[in-house]
Amino acid sequence: MHELLHISNLNLTFETHDGPVHVLHGVDLSVGAGERVALVGESGSGKSVTARAIMGLLPDRRVRIAGRIGFEGADILREPPARTKARRGRDITMIFQDPMAALNPVFKIRQQFTAVLDRVDRRLTGQEAEEHMRAALRDVSIVDPGRVLDSYSFQLSGGLNQRVMIAMALASRPKLLIADEPGTALDVTVQQQTLNIMGNLSQAYGTAILFISHNLGVVRKFADRVCVMYAGRIVESAPTDALFADPRHPYTRALLASVPRLSSDRLPEPIEGSVPDLSKLAEGCPFRPRCQLSRPECDAPVPMRRDAGRSVACIHEASAA
Ligand SMILES: Nc1ncnc2c1ncn2[C@@H]1O[C@H](COP(=O)(O)OP(=O)(O)OP(=O)(O)O)[C@@H](O)[C@H]1O
Numbered sequence: 001m002h003e004l005l006h007i008s009n010l011n012l013t014f015e016t017h018d019g020p021v022h023v024l025h026g027v028d029l030s031v032g033a034g035e036r037v038a039l040v041g042e043s044g045s046g047k048s049v050t051a052r053a054i055m056g057l058l059p060d061r062r063v064r065i066a067g068r069i070g071f072e073g074a075d076i077l078r079e080p081p082a083r084t085k086a087r088r089g090r091d092i093t094m095i096f097q098d099p100m101a102a103l104n105p106v107f108k109i110r111q112q113f114t115a116v117l118d119r120v121d122r123r124l125t126g127q128e129a130e131e132h133m134r135a136a137l138r139d140v141s142i143v144d145p146g147r148v149l150d151s152y153s154f155q156l157s158g159g160l161n162q163r164v165m166i167a168m169a170l171a172s173r174p175k176l177l178i179a180d181e182p183g184t185a186l187d188v189t190v191q192q193q194t195l196n197i198m199g200n201l202s203q204a205y206g207t208a209i210l211f212i213s214h215n216l217g218v219v220r221k222f223a224d225r226v227c228v229m230y231a232g233r234i235v236e237s238a239p240t241d242a243l244f245a246d247p248r249h250p251y252t253r254a255l256l257a258s259v260p261r262l263s264s265d266r267l268p269e270p271i272e273g274s275v276p277d278l279s280k281l282a283e284g285c286p287f288r289p290r291c292q293l294s295r296p297e298c299d300a301p302v303p304m305r306r307d308a309g310r311s312v313a314c315i316h317e318a319s320a321a
């Protein structure tokens with residue numbers, strides 16, 4: 001599998017009225033062609049900011065960014081903005097948590113979908129575009145594409161809108177689809193159906209997926225590999241089965257332990273403490289204030305230990321080897 005996206009040592013700071021907020025601290029993240037990688041972690045850990053950086057969707061003036069975001073040999077942070085813009089919506093596309101909010105209520109689905117197709121291929125005739133849209137909607141199991149194209153988003157159910165979003169996001173046969181908590185605004189059954197559709201189609205097209213989710217049950221079924229993010233760093237990355245069978249970072253263990261199990265009548269323990277204030281975070285392991293294993297050495301920068309397709313940033317792992 002060749003590497004499609006390769007982020008190395010990504011650092012990102014927002015300039016706010018209250019001073020700089022250092023949000024990403026040396027993020028390393030790769031996605032292979034056709035691979036499904038899940039990015040998990042608590043609210044505020046930097047998942048969406050990472051996604052927006054890949055898309056080139058962060059405001060220039062208020063953001064300082066360093067490191068490298070490599071995509072098929074190009075460096076997204078150093079190329080002309082026009083090139084990033086041209087890639088967006090064609091080679092890299094994105095779907096969001098709430099399909100209602102992402103679609104424009106003022107235009108019918110047909111107009112919005114046509115605008116998407118225009119970005120991909122301007123030479124399509126009206127008739128060709130219509131056929132393309134109908135086929136794409138049938139691909140996401142919409143049985144009456146004509147009616148859906150004639151509708152406004154607010155006339156459709158959340159599940160239908162989500163399918164429309166998936167059809168639009170995959171219309172260009174992108175190399176990478178970023179799905180930021182897709183469907184968490186929908187009920188669980190509908191969410192599962194739309195994820196299945198997205199998974200099957202992306203497999204058929206060879207589209208890689210960077211899948212951002214809070215739901216570890218979904219991640220386990222969906223992803224080939226999982227990257228665990230905490231306070232703006234990737235603290236552990238492993239193939240999905242290995243991560244669930246043998247989580248190595250104390251934060252990953254705590255995260256897995258906090259998932260409710262149907263077989264248990266006890267509620268799981270939440271992870272004690274809260275995500276640290278990113279503007280005040282010093283060197284060292286970000287999880288140490290909440291970690292039962294923390295030692296004075298955890299105040300020093302933690303090297304990433306890599307072995308057999310896994311990586312983990314914890315001194316206990318390093319000393320255990
Ligand atoms: N425009 C901005 N200006 C200042 N800080 C920001 C901005 N956007 C995001 N942040 C901060 O960056 C951090 C990471 O935010 P991000 O949205 O990436 O988290 P997340 O992991 O996606 O969380 P969630 O699971 O809640 O979606 C947060 O502390 C957030 O407050």
Ligand SMILES: [Mg+2]
Pocket residue numbers: 047048049180
């Ligand atoms: Mg987010």
